[in-house]
Amino acid sequence: MAGKPKLYYFNGRGRMETIRWLLAAAGVEFEEQFCETREDLLKLQQIGYLLFQQMPMVEIDGMKMVQTRAILNYIASKHNLYGKDLKEKALIDMYVEATMDLNELIMHHPLQPSEAKEKNLASIIEKATTRYFPVYEKALKDHGQDFLVGNRFSRADVQLLETILMAEECKPDILSKFPLLQAFKARISNIPTIKKFLQPGSQRKPPLDEKTLTKAKSVFNIGHE
Missing domain, CATH: 1.20.1050.10 (Glutathione S-transferase Yfyf (Class Pi); Chain A, domain 2)
Structure with missing residues (x-):
């Protein structure tokens, strides 16, 4: 049996948040590995986890998926959230x-x-x-x-x-x-899976505050290149 999807990103919303939403709506439990420093991101790049050297990345069904839309399309298709035709x-x-x-x-x-x-x-x-x-x-x-x-x-x-x-x-x-x-x-x-995701203590992330924004800029090297 496949394990839970594992999400690689910083501990904030960004491009990963919609992926979190869609997995939660589908009733899929997932794990997260946060990049806390620039070195964490560079390590993922060096070991070949990130196809285009970018996050978000989701480890799911034996794949290391990157590109937000590709990830969302896969999740939606897998969990019948993508229409009937x-x-x-x-x-x-x-x-x-x-x-x-x-x-x-x-x-x-x-x-x-x-x-x-x-x-x-x-x-x-x-x-x-x-x-x-x-x-x-x-x-x-x-x-x-x-x-x-x-x-x-x-x-x-x-x-x-x-x-x-x-x-x-x-x-x-x-x-x-x-x-x-x-x-x-x-x-x-009020859909049960979404209601659960909207409760305090879920994996939904809050709006960016200054502390989280500073950390995100450091991880992604924003404003330093």
């Missing part, structure tokens, strides 16, 4: 790519210089409320179903919920004009 998969991909675009904007906000933070935050809120969230609100209205695609739970629902919660950390009332997304958030948050 090619058309559903294509729609899920479109929704997911958009949530990842917004997720990326939010994820990089703490890295902005202090003088740019206010403008960057305003840009995140503007894009969330005029470009991204209206699409999901309309999709839910048009088909009148509980889930985004095919009336069944998929990675699109998981990744949208993750991004909604991140957006609410930027602006708590960001869903005020989106009643169907408010209901979606409550509904998906």
Whole structure:
């Protein structure tokens, strides 16, 4: 029997967080090995664990998988979170790519210089409320179903919920004009595997604070090259 997936990253959100979310939503227990120092990352590179010298890396089913989207695609396919046919998969991909675009904007906000933070935050809120969230609100209205695609739970629902919660950390009332997304958030948050992941003490990571950000910059050599 295969062991638990093992996640290699620093002890924070970053690109690994969506992978944590998807595994948790699928009910898959996983282990984590944190890179605490730059030397930890260099050691993984030197022993050939990282195909393109980058993390995140997930050890799963005898593979050492890198590239975030490849990892997410594999997990979603393995655990039936990727639609029932090619058309559903294509729609899920479109929704997911958009949530990842917004997720990326939010994820990089703490890295902005202090003088740019206010403008960057305003840009995140503007894009969330005029470009991204209206699409999901309309999709839910048009088909009148509980889930985004095919009336069944998929990675699109998981990744949208993750991004909604991140957006609410930027602006708590960001869903005020989106009643169907408010209901979606409550509904998906109560799916047992996700409800468990949202509880204190889970492997979900908190927003980056200054201490974690400093450590991440050190591990990935950000601002030193």
